[in-house]
Amino acid sequence: MVEPPMTGEAMSDDPDAQPGNKPVVEFAGVSKSYNAGQTNEFTAIKDVTFTVHDKPGHGEFVGVLGPSGCGKSTILKLIAGLEPQHPPTTGTVSVHGRPVTGPGADRGMVFQDYTSFDHRTVLDNVTFGLECHGVSRKIREELGRHWIDQVGLNVATDQHKFPHELSGGMRQRVAIARSLILRPKVILMDEPFGALDPQTRLNMQDLLVKLWRNVEATVFFVTHSVEEAVYLGDRVYVLSASPGRLVHQVDVEPPHRPAALMQREEQFRDTVYHVNDLIAAEEAARVADSE
Amino acid sequence: MTDSNSQVSQTRRRWFPIRGKISLLSSILISIASVLFLFATWWFVTRGEIVEQRIVGPFALPSPAETFATFSDLWFDQQLTRNTLTTLRRVVLGFSLAAVVGIPLGILAGSFPPVKSLLAPLILFGRNIPIAALVPLTYFFFGVAEMQKVLFIFLACVAFVIADTTTSISNVGQQYLDTAYTLGSNRWQAITRVLVPLAMPGLFDSLRLLFGLAFGYIMLAESIKLGGETGGLGNLINAAQKRGLRTQIYLIILIIPIVAFLIDRVLFAIQRGLFPHKYGGGGWLLVIVRDIAHRIGDVKSMFFRPTPPYDQLTLEGIAAAERLDGGTSDDGRGHE
Ligand SMILES: Nc1ncnc2c1ncn2[C@@H]1O[C@H](COP(=O)(O)OP(=O)(O)OP(=O)(O)O)[C@@H](O)[C@H]1O
Numbered sequence: 001m002v003e004p005p006m007t008g009e010a011m012s013d014d015p016d017a018q019p020g021n022k023p024v025v026e027f028a029g030v031s032k033s034y035n036a037g038q039t040n041e042f043t044a045i046k047d048v049t050f051t052v053h054d055k056p057g058h059g060e061f062v063g064v065l066g067p068s069g070c071g072k073s074t075i076l077k078l079i080a081g082l083e084p085q086h087p088p089t090t091g092t093v094s095v096h097g098r099p100v101t102g103p104g105a106d107r108g109m110v111f112q113d114y115t116s117f118d119h120r121t122v123l124d125n126v127t128f129g130l131e132c133h134g135v136s137r138k139i140r141e142e143l144g145r146h147w148i149d150q151v152g153l154n155v156a157t158d159q160h161k162f163p164h165e166l167s168g169g170m171r172q173r174v175a176i177a178r179s180l181i182l183r184p185k186v187i188l189m190d191e192p193f194g195a196l197d198p199q200t201r202l203n204m205q206d207l208l209v210k211l212w213r214n215v216e217a218t219v220f221f222v223t224h225s226v227e228e229a230v231y232l233g234d235r236v237y238v239l240s241a242s243p244g245r246l247v248h249q250v251d252v253e254p255p256h257r258p259a260a261l262m263q264r265e266e267q268f269r270d271t272v273y274h275v276n277d278l279i280a281a282e283e284a285a286r287v288a289d290s291e
Numbered sequence: 292m293t294d295s296n297s298q299v300s301q302t303r304r305r306w307f308p309i310r311g312k313i314s315l316l317s318s319i320l321i322s323i324a325s326v327l328f329l330f331a332t333w334w335f336v337t338r339g340e341i342v343e344q345r346i347v348g349p350f351a352l353p354s355p356a357e358t359f360a361t362f363s364d365l366w367f368d369q370q371l372t373r374n375t376l377t378t379l380r381r382v383v384l385g386f387s388l389a390a391v392v393g394i395p396l397g398i399l400a401g402s403f404p405p406v407k408s409l410l411a412p413l414i415l416f417g418r419n420i421p422i423a424a425l426v427p428l429t430y431f432f433f434g435v436a437e438m439q440k441v442l443f444i445f446l447a448c449v450a451f452v453i454a455d456t457t458t459s460i461s462n463v464g465q466q467y468l469d470t471a472y473t474l475g476s477n478r479w480q481a482i483t484r485v486l487v488p489l490a491m492p493g494l495f496d497s498l499r500l501l502f503g504l505a506f507g508y509i510m511l512a513e514s515i516k517l518g519g520e521t522g523g524l525g526n527l528i529n530a531a532q533k534r535g536l537r538t539q540i541y542l543i544i545l546i547i548p549i550v551a552f553l554i555d556r557v558l559f560a561i562q563r564g565l566f567p568h569k570y571g572g573g574g575w576l577l578v579i580v581r582d583i584a585h586r587i588g589d590v591k592s593m594f595f596r597p598t599p600p601y602d603q604l605t606l607e608g609i610a611a612a613e614r615l616d617g618g619t620s621d622d623g624r625g626h627e
C-alpha cells in the first residue's frame with residue numbers, strides 16, 4: 001500500500017514538518033485533576049513526561065499497560081484533545097511540536113465500546129469523516145469500499161448492512177476502517193479488542209499489524225493484556241496505580257510473525273514475564289507505601 | 292420438597308414464565324377472552340326486559356344491544372366519520388405545530404446548557420399548568436374557531452415536546468460525540484449527523500406517547516361548550532348528552548380508543564421502519580431517509596470544495612492504490 005490517494009506532505013498541516021524532526025507526541029510534566037478546585041477533586045495522572053519520535057517511514061507502536069483506573073484513557077484523550085480530559089491541569093501535550101488545542105482528524109481514536117453510528121450503514125460509517133470534510137459521495141464511497149476490504153470485511157455483502165447486523169469483531173473492523181481512511185498521523189486505541197473472544201482477538205492483532213505497516217502512523221494502544229502489548233508494541237509503557245505516573249518504558253521486539261506463532265516463542269514469553277514482574281514490583285511498592 | 296410440589300411449580304413455569312415468550316396466537320386468544328369477559332359482564336349487569344330488575348339501571352348504563360342499536364344514527368345522522376376526521380385534524384395540526392417549535396428548541400437545549408437554563412422555567416411552567424384551565428384562556432385569546440382548538444393542543448403539548456427532546460439528546464452517549472470529533476466533525480455536524488439521529492428512537496417513543504395524550508386533551512377542548520357547534524368527537528358527546536342519549540356516549544367512548552389504537556399502530560410501523568437497530572427488520576424507511584440525505588449531500592458537494600488535505604483525493608489515485616494493495620487484503624477475513 002502506498003500513498004497515491006494523498007501525499008504524505010498534504011496530510012501534514014505543518015509545512016515545516018520534517019520526518020524525524022519534531023517529536024510526534026510529547027508529554028511535558030502533564031498532570032490531570034478532574035473537578036479541580038472542588039471537594040471531589042481527583043488526580044488521575046501525575047507528572048507524566050515522555051516523547052515519541054517519528055521514525056521515518058515507520059511510525060512507532062506504543063503499548064500502554066497499567067492497573068485499572070490509573071489514567072490510561074485519560075492519557076489517550078489528552079492526546080485526542082477531548083473534554084473533560086483536555087486541557088491538562090499542568091504541563092503541555094504536544095503533537096508534532098504544537099500544543100493540542102482540541103480534537104481533529106489527524107488523531108484518530110478507536111474505543112472499546114462499539115461506537116458505530118447505528119443509523120448509518122457500514123459504508124456510511126466508514127466514510128463519515130470524509131463526509132464531514134466535504135468529500136463528494138462518489139470519491140468517498142470508492143475509498144470507503146477500499147477500506148472495508150482492507151480491514152477484511154466483504155464489500156459485496158457487508159457494505160449496506162447496519163451495525164446491529166454485525167458481530168463485535170466486525171464492528172471493531174468498521175471502527176478501524178473509519179479511522180484509518182482519514183490517514184491520521186496518530187492513532188489512539190483504547191482497549192479496542194477488550195470485548196472480543198481470544199481467537200478473534202488474535203486475528204484482529206494480525207490485521208492491525210498489517211494495516212499499521214501500511215499507514216505508517218504512530219499508534220498508542222491501551223490494553224490489559226501484557227501479551228497483546230508486548231506483541232504489538234515497539235515499546236511498552238507501564239503506568240503506576242492511581243495517580244498514574246509513567247514508571248517503565250520497555251523496548252520490545254516488533255511483531256514480524258503472526259500473533260499465534262510469535263506469542264508461543266520462548267523469547268516472547270521471557271519479555272512478557274519481565275513486564276509482568278515490573279508490574280508486580282510496582283504493585284508491591286504501592287502496597288508497601290500504603291502500609 | 293415433595294414431588295407434587297415440583298409438579299405445581301412446573302405448571303406455573305409453563306403458564307407464567309417470568310418475562311418469557313408466549314406464541315402470538317395464545318397472546319391474541321387471551322386478549323380476545325379479556326374483551327369477551329368485559330362484554331359478558333356488561334351484558335350480565337344490564338340484562339332483563341324489566342328495567343327495574345337490572346343490576347345497573349338503564350339510565351346509567353344501557354345494555355350492549357341498546358347501545359349498538361344507536362350506531363346507525365351515530366354513523367349517518369351524526370356523521371361519525373366526518374367528526375372523527377375533524378378531531379383528528381385538530382390534534383395532528385396542533386401536535387405538528389408543537390413538534391415544529393418544540394423539537395428544534397429541545398435540540399438546542401439538549402446540546403447547549405445555557406439554552407437549557409433559559410428554557411427551564413418555561414418547561415417547568417408548561418408541564419405543570421392544569422390543562423383544563425387552558426381551555427377558557429385559549430377561548431379568550433382565539434375565540435371558538437378552529438384556531439382555538441389547534442392552539443390549545445399546541446400549548447398543552449409544546450413544553451412536553453421540548454422536555455422530551457432535551458432528554459433524548461442528553462441520553463446519547465458521550466462516546467458517540469467523541470468519536471465524531473476524532474473523525475474531524477465540527478460542532479454543527481456533531482449535532483446534525485450524530486446527536487439528532489441517535490436521539491431519534493428515544494424521541495419518537497415519547498412523542499408517540501404524547502400524541503395519545505393529545506388525543507385525550509382535544510376531547511376537553513371540544514366538549515367544553517363556549518359557543519356554536521364546532522364539530523368533532525367531543526362535540527358529539529356533548530350533543531348526545533343534551534339529547535339524553537347515554538347509548539351514543541358509550542359508543543363514542545368505545546370508538547375513541549379504537550381510533551387511538553389504530554393511529555398508534557401506524558406510528559409504530561413508522562418507528563419500525565426508521566429504527567431497525569431497535570426493532571429489527573430491514574429499516575425500509577431508514578433506507579429512504581438515508582437516500583434523501585445522500586442526495587441533499589450530493590447537491591451540497593457541487594458547491595463546496597472538500598477541506599484540505601482531503602481535497603487531494605481523486606478516483607484515479609484510489610484506483611492506483613487499490614491495484615498496489617491487490618494481494619494483501621485476503622488475510623484476516625472470514626474469521627467471525
Ligand atoms: N470525567 C471524569 N471525572 C472525574 N473522574 C474521572 C473522569 N474520568 C476518569 N476519572 C477518574 O480518573 C481515573 C483514571 O481514569 P481513566 O479512565 O483514565 O482510567 P483507565 O486507566 O483508563 O482505567 P481502565 O483500565 O479501567 O479503563 C479513574 O480513577 C477515574 O475514576
Ligand SMILES: [Mg+2]
Binds near residue numbers: 072073074190
Ligand atoms: Mg480506560
